[in-house]
Amino acid sequence: xxxxxxxxxxxxxxxxxxxxxxxxxxxxxxxxxxxxxxxxxxxxxxxxxxxxxxxxxxxxxxxxxxxxxxxxxxxxxxxxxxxxxxxxxxxxxxxxxxxxxxxxxxxxxxxxxxxxxxxxxxxxxxxxxxxxxxxxxxxxxxxxxxxxxxxxxxxxxxxxxxxxxxxxxxxxxxxxxxxxxxxxxxxxxxxxxxxxxxxxxxxxxxxxxxxxxxxxxxxxxxxxxxxxxxxxxxxxxxxxxxxxxxxxxxxxxxxxxxxxxxxxxxxxxxxxxxxxxxxxxxxxxxxxxxxxxxxxxxxxxxxxxxxxxxxxxxxxxxxxxxxxxxxxxxxxxxxxxxxxxxxxxxxxxxxxxxxxxxxxxxxxxxxxxxxxxxxxxxxxxxxxxxxxxxxxxxxxxxxxxxxxxxxxxxxxxxxxxxxxxxxxxxxxxxxxxxxxxxxxxxxxxxxxxxxxxxxxxxxxxxxxxxxxxxxxxxxxxxxxxxxxxxxxxxxxxxxxxxxxxxxxxxxxxxxxxxxxxxxxxxxxxxxxxx
Amino acid sequence: xxxxxxxxxxxxxxxxxxxxxxxxxxxxxxxxxxxxxxxxxxxxxxxxxxxxxxxxxxxxxxxxxxxxxxxxxxxxxxxxxxxxxxx
Numbered sequence: 173x174x175x176x177x178x179x180x181x182x183x184x185x186x187x188x189x190x191x192x193x194x195x196x197x198x199x200x201x202x203x204x205x206x207x208x209x210x211x212x213x214x215x216x217x218x219x220x221x222x223x224x225x226x227x228x229x230x231x232x233x234x235x236x237x238x239x240x241x242x243x244x245x246x247x248x249x250x251x252x253x254x255x256x257x258x259x260x261x262x263x264x265x266x267x268x269x270x271x272x273x274x275x276x277x278x279x280x281x282x283x284x285x286x287x288x289x290x291x292x293x294x295x296x297x298x299x300x301x302x303x304x305x306x307x308x309x310x311x312x313x314x315x316x317x318x319x320x321x322x323x324x325x326x327x328x329x330x331x332x333x334x335x336x337x338x339x340x341x342x343x344x345x346x347x348x349x350x351x352x353x354x355x356x357x358x359x360x361x362x363x364x365x366x367x368x369x370x371x372x373x374x375x376x377x378x379x380x381x382x383x384x385x386x387x388x389x390x391x392x393x394x395x396x397x398x399x400x401x402x403x404x405x406x407x408x409x410x411x412x413x414x415x416x417x418x419x420x421x422x423x424x425x426x427x428x429x430x431x432x433x434x435x436x437x438x439x440x441x442x443x444x445x446x447x448x449x450x451x452x453x454x455x456x457x458x459x460x461x462x463x464x465x466x467x468x469x470x471x472x473x474x475x476x477x478x479x480x481x482x483x484x485x486x487x488x489x490x491x492x493x494x495x496x497x498x499x500x501x502x503x504x505x506x507x508x509x510x511x512x513x514x515x516x517x518x519x520x521x522x523x524x525x526x527x528x529x530x531x532x533x534x535x536x537x538x539x540x541x542x543x544x545x546x547x548x549x550x551x552x553x554x555x556x557x558x559x560x561x562x563x564x565x566x567x568x569x570x571x572x573x574x575x576x577x578x579x580x581x582x583x584x585x586x587x588x589x590x591x592x593x594x595x596x597x598x599x600x601x602x603x604x605x606x607x608x609x610x611x612x613x614x615x616x617x618x619x620x621x622x623x624x625x626x627x628x629x630x631x632x633x634x635x636x637x638x639x640x641x642x643x644x645x646x647x648x649x650x651x652x653x654x655x656x657x658x659x660x661x662x663x664x665x666x667x668x669x670x671x672x673x674x675x676x677x678x679x680x681x682x683x684x685x686x687x688x689x690x691x692x693x694x695x696x697x698x699x700x701x702x
Numbered sequence: 703x704x705x706x707x708x709x710x711x712x713x714x715x716x717x718x719x720x721x722x723x724x725x726x727x728x729x730x731x732x733x734x735x736x737x738x739x740x741x742x743x744x745x746x747x748x749x750x751x752x753x754x755x756x757x758x759x760x761x762x763x764x765x766x767x768x769x770x771x772x773x774x775x776x777x778x779x780x781x782x783x784x785x786x787x788x789x
Contacts, residue, residue: 233736258736281734284726386736411733412765415743419765441740445760604741654719661722666742669722 175336176359177397178246182207182329184403188377193400194236195427196383196408201236203403206243208327213244215325216317220299222274224249224334227342229273231255231282234387234408237303237319239396241277242341242387247330250274251339253354254387257281259665261288266351267344268294270553276300278308278315286313336360342553343390343490346608346668348598350615354553357390361493364546366398368519372498373431373458373484377403380427380455384409384434389605390490391462395433414438417445421452428455435605436466437638443473450477462486462495463605464638465593469508471501487514487593488521490607491562491577493547496521497591513590514583521545523591524576525583530567533584538594541583542576549577601630601639606667613641613670616663622651625679627687628670631696642696643670644679644687672696709775712753717771720749728771738768750774756781 181203184193189204201209222228228245230252232238245252253271255264264285278286278300289295290312299316302308308315340362342354369375381399383406385391399406407427413419420442424432432453439461442448459474459481466485475483488496499515517523525539526532533539544566551559566574582594599610610628617626626645633640645656653673661669674695682688710728717723723737732738738746746768747758756778767777 233734256736281731281736411736411739412769415733415738415740415765415768416763417740418761418763437741441744604739657722661724666722666737 178243180401192405194406197410199236209240210243211327212322212325214247214330216322217248220275222248222250226274227251227253227271229253229255229276231257231278249334253342256388257285260662262663265294277303279304283308283310287311346612348609348611350612355490356550356553361547364520365494366401370402375402379404379430381406381431382429390494394494417442417447421447424453430455430457433460435463436461437604440470443470448477456481458482460484464602468505468510475504485512489579491549492543496543497523513592521547535585538582538584541579541581544576603639604667608668613668620659622647622649624648629693631700633700640700641670642672644674644692646676710772713775714771754778
């Protein structure tokens with residue numbers, strides 16, 4: 173396969189221009205249309221002054237035109253930065269300031285958010301282009317072009333430029349000190365996973381593949397480039413369908429999807445609402461999940477209803493690109509308490525369990541999980557210190573370029589060679605598939621006037637939502653939880669807001685004078701269980 | 703204020719105070735803006751059932767009933783009047 177992701181799509185368009193590439197609701201694009209629109213928009217970007225290596229921020233939700241925007245950015249040699257437009261302006265501002273985009277591509281839904289950013293001067297000198305046929309006209313934001321203007325540009329190929337080490341996108345994830353950090357992902361990183369996955373799963377042009385995760389999740393990269401690499405059909409899940417379990421099931425059924433890839437919370441949601449029938453989805457060949465631990469009762473529900481479907485657990489952090497290990501469940505788990513392993517490394521990747529001196533940990537022992545291989549990101553955008561802390565020289569190699577990534581996950585290996593996820597070595601949690609650093613929430617709270625001290629703690633609910641975010645706090649002036657919550661939601665996305673609040677005169681301390689988090693966790697755990 | 707307006711305001715307050723979702727207007731597209739996702743919806747249904755004494759059947763959920771604050775208010779009115787007829 174060719175090195176650059178956009179060239180894979182071009183090749184499919186050359187072979188099969190009339191074949192449907194992307195579908196969402198009533199909107200769809202063929203490979204030919206996708207390629208031509210991408211070429212036109214790439215020229216628009218170049219005309220607007222975008223130089224290779226510069227960033228294009230995508231203020232877009234999932235749509236066929238969002239995929240056109242990604243491909244066009246790559247064709248112009250630029251790097252795209254997907255933005256979660258439901259995030260508060262304060263958080264988006266930090267991402268924009270870090271990424272320094274040369275241009276913004278946006279749809280109407282981002283208008284109010286862009287107004288806020290323009291008003292605060294965050295987008296001074298940064299033109300905004302609309303991917304809709306209509307202009308973006310807000311209080312402050314005014315688009316310099318619309319999709320209707322693209323037709324004035326040539327649809328012919330631009331000619332391949334760039335190398336496989338070029339960066340495809342920056343994916344900003346929660347950072348423990350408060351600032352989101354941008355993971356740099358190269359063409360070679362994505363190609364490595366896609367090559368393994370399309371081979372392992374036997375993906376072909378006759379596949380119809382789900383596009384479920386939002387574009388800010390790196391899992392969406394697999395759906396998009398995996399599908400387009402083999403000339404298959406990508407079915408993006410519209411947000412309104414995603415709301416209702418029965419609509420999700422209906423989409424899998426009526427679109428005759430052959431592959432369903434989502435986060436475990438979605439699979440659990442569908443199970444809780446009993447959205448699947450026995451022997452449902454006759455076209456479906458495989459179900460994949462990634463991003464958090466899938467509760468075994470959910471897996472049993474799905475497997476019992478869909479005999480003959482392949483169920484595969486994928487594991488891996490964004491820093492190692494999409495996923496690094498896999499486990500295909502060989503048979504129905506024997507009980508609801510059976511743990512599903514994260515399995516073994518995908519081709520080109522390596523999972524390592526190392527002790528604190530970076531020596532291999534014995535089989536059966538819980539240790540820090542490291543990843544090596546072709547999926548490893550070059551590091552964090554403009555943050556050498558964080559990069560050095562997380563990406564270490566490979567202790568087994570004389571090559572100074574060889575690196576290992578410290579995941580922060582704790583794991584163990586059983587004698588059969590299977591890796592099992594055990595927990596986190598730090599305070600990162602997963603909720604709804606989102607990776608959340610509790611430190612980011614604490615940093616945001618600590619910036620609020622009136623708050624004296626706080627501790628944010630993740631407590632497992634053992635149920636649907638997996639982890640409840642709990643906040644213990646003490647204020648200087650009697651500020652209430654509802655006020656704090658109101659202020660906090662201006663700073664962090666809604667999925668980071670604590671669901672439980674407890675006020676103290678002083679937070680409990682341990683003998684070292686530090687906040688006694690173990691004690692607080694116990695307090696909240698009782699509450700959550702009750 | 704009309705009866706509908708009062709219900710709109712109640713739903714809007716529930717979004718703000720219970721779900722921490724602040725919206726510009728009762729016609730803001732909650733789904734298009736990404737403010738309402740599946741887990742928020744589950745939470746919302748629990749609160750709607752409690753506060754408005756309605757019974758929501760999972761299989762009958764229609765996303766369009768949750769498109770805007772006003773749509774949610776209409777949804778509640780509809781279920782309440784059905785309950786009255788049935789009772």
